[in-house]
Amino acid sequence: QGQEKLSCNPKKENGTHVVLCELGNPMKAGARITVDMELSVSGLEDMGDAITFHLQLRSKNSPSPSDASVTVTVPVEAEAEMELRGNSLPATTVLPTSWQRVEGSQRLQDHGIKVEHVYELHNKGPGTVSGVTLSLAVPHLLGGHVLLYLLELGTEGGMNCSQHPALNPAQV
Helix, strand or coil: CCCCCCEEEEEEECCEEEEEEECCCCCCCCCCCCCCCCCCCCCCCCCCCEEEEEEECCCCCCCCCCCCEEEEEEECCCCEEEEEEEEEECCCCCCCCCCCCCCCCCCHHHHCCCCEEEEEEEEEEECCCCCCCCCCCCCCEECCEECCCCCCCCCCCCCCCCCCCCCCCCCC
16 A cells, blocks of 8 residues: 565575565555565676576465565667767868879879868767767769869777778778
8 A cells, every 4th residue: 555665685605696675574464565666777788688587485484385476577778879970181171173193193183172071979878888880971082083082091999991992092
């Protein structure tokens, strides 16, 4: 009829984590109770798709091997919000109308003005992430002509990167 907070104590028992909650002492014969529990469990990133709880009702007065028990499996859903940030240096580039690309040149300035694009993939949480793939498509050709001459591609922070086959084709 009334709501009461349970007194619960976590402990380790036979290598597993156990939470013991005192439901009532003494409890009247034939009493019926409903218990709603909210658990906060951390470190579930590598637990797979679900976590299993084994719940058992025990009486201190008459221990019995047939004490009621139930197994509850709860799906685990990791949540993390990713954000992609980008910047170009310089922010604006204007080519002179008379500028022409010099075919076959090994000089960088003959292929255009250097523009550096920097992208940062940021995890806003709350969970950690692994196995993330970022695919970045850069338009390097327009109407059969070179739009952007892709010179190099680099990463920081332990990331792996697969390079586009058209990266620095003139070996500038």
